[in-house]
Amino acid sequence: MKLLIYALLLIKNSLEETNEILAGCDTSDKNLQIIAIDKIGAIVGNFEGDLIADKAKAIEFAKEIEVLSNQFTLLPVRFGSLMVSTEAILDLLNKNSKEIQNNLLHVENRYEFGLKVMCDSSALKSSLVENSGLVVNSSHAKNLENPNSVYRNWLEDKLKEHRLEELVLNYVDTVIKEITEAIEILGATAKFKKMVSEKTIIDAVFLLAKDQKNEMVDTIIQFQKKYINLMFILTGPWPPYNFVELTLK
Amino acid sequence: MHDNVIDRSKDITLLEMLDRVLTKGVILTGDIVISVADIDLVYLGVKLMLSSVETMEQIKSGKIIKE
Structure with a gap:
């Protein structure tokens, strides 16, 4: 036994x-x-x-x-x-x-909540590019006379890819910052993972007082209204699985 | 109105639940071991790992949730 x-x-x-x-x-x-x-x-x-x-x-x-x-x-x-x-x-x-x-x-006396923020990756990138003025689809035609154009084009593509990634990361950081500020008001602590997959841009867990449950839900509703191109999925309350830092010997 | 935000879908809840119960919480040992020191601990790490892999495969194939 x-x-x-x-x-x-x-x-x-x-x-x-x-x-x-x-x-x-x-x-x-x-x-x-x-x-x-x-x-x-x-x-x-x-x-x-x-x-x-x-x-x-x-x-x-x-x-x-x-x-x-x-x-x-x-x-x-x-x-x-x-x-x-x-x-x-x-x-x-x-x-x-x-x-x-x-x-x-x-x-x-605290609950855990989970929050996943998802997006249509292509649509989000297009929207960010449009708002930033970043040129992603430039023509390579101007380099055709240059024997090294294939390398230059490759380099340009890589640079654009990098800038696009930067744009997305900056955007995700902005959303995380706003969420952090909002939940700090509720006295909650948070852990964030970003860019978990192409579609899941934020995977977060929160620990907050049990009597703040409704306020947390309302906060996420406000974010959903503000960011209509993102999908906010809140789950919980959970036992505090993600806020245990204990390895017993 | 809250129902719009708190997703009650079985799939998501199940996935979240499995993720927590299999990979989070108090750990009784960091390694896959049969016995630790003098406390005769049995930790079924290998089986758990297999279970987690199975879950991951289902996620990838879209059986549990399609993002």
């Missing part, structure tokens, strides 16, 4: 009370329990046999964490973390208690 760890949690009241809340959670038939030291604990479930990490099990695991996050301040543990005994988990909690507590305090 092994123990599958779902999450680490902050125990605000007594362990008995926390266990009662856990028993009231709709976590199907998992028979979850809390293994704790002082104010931190691990929510675990019994597990027999080998864990085959297929998509269905991963989704089931994620759903359990979501249910638990509605009741507790927690740090989700990556799917597939098994330990062999209660003693091993207590040892793990003990060795890492300070880091766990710091991470838990950081995410307490």
Whole structure:
């Protein structure tokens, strides 16, 4: 018998009370329990046999964490973390208690949201070129008399490509700056990735107070209205997966 | 009106959920190992990696989401 760890949690009241809340959670038939030291604990479930990490099990695991996050301040543990005994988990909690507590305090009463900003890449580039006055499709005809024209044309094309990339990056930076300013007002913290793919120009995650949820949604609605050529996709609230910086030893 | 912004599409939510549960959160070890030091940790990194690759392939082929 092994123990599958779902999450680490902050125990605000007594362990008995926390266990009662856990028993009231709709976590199907998992028979979850809390293994704790002082104010931190691990929510675990019994597990027999080998864990085959297929998509269905991963989704089931994620759903359990979501249910638990509605009741507790927690740090989700990556799917597939098994330990062999209660003693091993207590040892793990003990060795890492300070880091766990710091991470838990950081995410307490906060939600995570995800934001993807997508675009029609060609249309966006055309629009940026038009607004900047950058000449992309110049004729090479003037170089035909020059024996080195093929190299010059290649170089010119590369330069234009580079300038176009710069234009797009500057545009993305501008959007990120505006989003950052807007969510700072809400007291949210953010992590951005830009140019994740040709179509996904921004992939961001936010951590914000639970009572700021509606304001966050309204903020993104305003951005969608302003940038009609972009598509803003907000997902959440999520447990704070992206704001855990913890590798347990 | 909020529904226009919070995308409730199953595909996107599923993709976001899988990305989080497979690649984010507390890590119990950075490596693919069977046992770490004295705590008998079992981490199924290889299987998870396979699962992530499968997900990526589905994304690429458009089975999960087409951007």
